[in-house]
Amino acid sequence: MFKLSTDNSAAQNPEIMQSLDELAREGARRMIAAALEVEVDEYIQALRHLRDEAGHALVVRNGSSHHERTVMLGAGSIKIKAPRVDDRRPEHRFSSRILPPYMRRSPQLEEALPVLYLRGLSTGDFKEALSALLGPEAVGFSATTITRLLKVWQEEYDAWRKRSLQGLEYVYLWADGVYFNVRLDQDRLACLVIVGVLPDGRKEVVALEDGYRESKESWASLLRDLKRRGMVAPTLAVGDGNLGFWAALREVYPETQEQRCWKHKLANVLDKLPKRLQPRAKSMLHEIMYAPDRESAMEEIARFAAEYEPRYPKAVETLAKDQDKMLTFYDFPAEHWLHLRTTNPIESSFATVKARTRQTKGAGSRRAGLAMAYKLLVGAEQRWRKISAPHLVALVAAGVAFPNGEADMFQTEPPIGDLLMDAPKMPAVDHTLIHNI
Secondary structure, three states, X not given: OOOOOOOOHHHHOHHHHHHHHHHHHHHHHHHHHHHHHHHHHHHHHHOOOOEOOOOOEOEEEEEEOOOOEEEEEOOEEEEEOOEEEEEOOOOOOOOOOOOOOOOOEOHHHHHHHHHHHHOOOOHHHHHHHHHHHXXXXXXXXXXXXXXXXXXXXXXXXXXXXXXXXXXXXOOEEEEEEEEEOEOOOOOOEEEEEEEEEOXXXXXXXXXXXXXXXOOHHHHHHHHHXXXXXXXXXXXXXXXXXXXXHHHHHHHHOOOOEEEEOHHHHHHHHHOOOOHHHHHHHHHHHHHHHOOOOHHHXXXXXXXXHHHHOOOOHHHHHHHHOOXXXXXXXXXXXXXXXXXHOOOHHHHHHOHHHHHHHHHOOOEOOHHHHHHHHHHHHHHHHOOOOOOOOOHHHHHHHOOOOOHHHOOOOOOOXXXXXXXXXXXXXXXXXXXXXXXXX
């Protein structure tokens, strides 16, 4: 019989652990050095045909940098000398894509800092924590450094929230208000968040603003600012039952269709029922939510009302409220229903922010809280997947009708056939569209 080894001498022996860390750092150093050499060789080879009047090459090797540069990576701090290139062409200068000038830490490590901060690591703990991870040479991560980075993130956020939206078209929008604590303010921060879907199916953070209790005035101010910066009316907006957002939307973008969030609706309906009845009621509500078409959903609503209205009329009343706005998603591609029923894209992205506020007393100020939420969301945005069947988003933007999730081949204005003929004028609609309809 085999026995699991219980020999943890390596873990208990600092010298062995130090050797492993040194091996990892040395391996990383050698790989980066080799990659830099290849990069320089490829650059010189690509330009080897360039000569001056005397026949001398204009782009040649020029040894290595005189001083070693310390770079912090996930494996720790390493020292490396970068190869140099003598590019004698006017206004040309070689710049490494692997190790850009003045880079002192990897972009992945830079991205980890706001995540660590949001996870609850205070600025005073960064030096000790990162020294344990990266070695004693991680001296650049003092409390002062982190404070300076926080200021930089706030400046980045201020520039981002004023950017132009001209030329961008958000077909779908999710809107929600997310609350978290602020240490130096008695009121909780109501963070107004909007995430949009572009015609190619990509999701993107559109707006992130401070709003007083999700009031109509706060939402209207945000939407008016987006419109002023060039955002055209989205086709559909998805949000919870907050009356402030919907009132503001109808004022600023009255042509946008409305879809209420089913996750919030389920929670509100179940709150009106005794706990012993909630499992069955939840199952019946899911039958409505995931019904294959609008008619089936209406039948399931009638079944729910027949069972619970005699004794629990408030639950049925809550379900019936804005009933037509709960079923708007049936007018859009069936492949998109998964995304359009709830505001999950926003709530899931804010899980880390809420985790931090549970571990600490919140951000130091409202501006710092918004900047950190922005940094986290923009970092997460790089890893977001496109929505299902992204090619159909362009058709929605073009006005194609999708009754009960299926494209209306004949009643759509303009007809789908015309849209296909005009495909060269519509970059978002490519030739694969013919096979996907």
